[in-house]
Amino acid sequence: MRRTVALLIAGVVAGLLSVAGPAVAADAPPEIPLTVDTNQFQPAEVKVKANTPFVLVITNKGAKAAEFESKELRVEKVVPAGKTVNVRIRALKPGTYPFADDFNRQVTGRIVAE
């Protein structure tokens, strides 16, 4: 039984590593800057090309940690104060994808793919 669990866990870890590989190695998609502070996202509306993957480069200029969260994009990413985090976003169908700072819910923004 113990061995079964060890195997299962090893499988999960191996799966995750195989996920990390391609994510790092793929072609460089366009980088789109986004800053967040205690009051707002800048820009609050991010325009991107539909059907093209991109990287959101999120910089936290505030003094507190922020959490970029979008249920629509299935992304939850903590950005510590003063740090920059790259978040790879898959190709989006045309549409509007809201996001928010989960640590500070009144700070919101959206991605518009067109």
Place this chain on the structure above:
Amino acid sequence: MGGTFVVTLREGFEAALILGIVYTYLQKIGAERHYRYATRGGLLGVLASIALGVLVTALSGPLLDLGPDLIGLGVIFVAVIVLTWHGYWMQQHARAMKGDVQRKIDEAQANHRLWIIGVIAFTGVFREGAETVLFLWGLLTQATSTSGWASALGAILGLVVAALLGWAIFRGGRHISLQRFFAVTSVFLLFLAAGMFSTGVGRLEGMGVLPQSPTAWDTSFVLDDHGFVGRFLNGLVGYRARPSLLEAGGYLLYLIVAGALLFKSGASTPRSRAPRGRISAHAA
């Protein structure tokens, strides 16, 4: 203050529920001396959360971009596995409960690897732990002004209330019969794990590992998962206002497969009358 209170209450809620359940479980099977498994698991979860919080603050570049996501995914799927196994085991155990209860329990303790309890406690705490650490850390560094202190206080109160809820489950759980406790918690854990599994599937979708699937339905006009109630339901049973087909499918698939595993043939065990007296005597 209210805002920070809700954040930590939400983050701490699931950990408190899980800890409340595993301690009650140990107490129910008469394994109080094994509380340390849960305690150590929980403490390790706290330490790991702090370590990851510090690490995330110190890291930069690709490690910061991907590291926490991969750890988060790993924790989700390990939690799903141990919760499923534990639920399965509880069902087996509840079924075996017809004969001499105490003897069965002793056997159970010998057979069931109680370290699984430790892993459950660990993942329960660690899942939202690092996030909470970073959130609190940010607040505490700001706690120089009055409003800063109020925010920090709100956050700490949120954790305290979450802990009290866990404690309430433990206190309340003692008065329920062992079989009912097993039945209720195995169903609850089944839904909790289904929600986690679906979240994991969604993350994989977000990362581009799984193909993007269309939205299965949209109930955000009834109950938005950004709102207070929606978020709690999200943590408890994995409610989503706009799940993708894969997320919804993953949820259902998990429920069917794990449900079949848990409640297959013989699940309709005859209700035993014996355990009630024995267990409550034992519990006291």
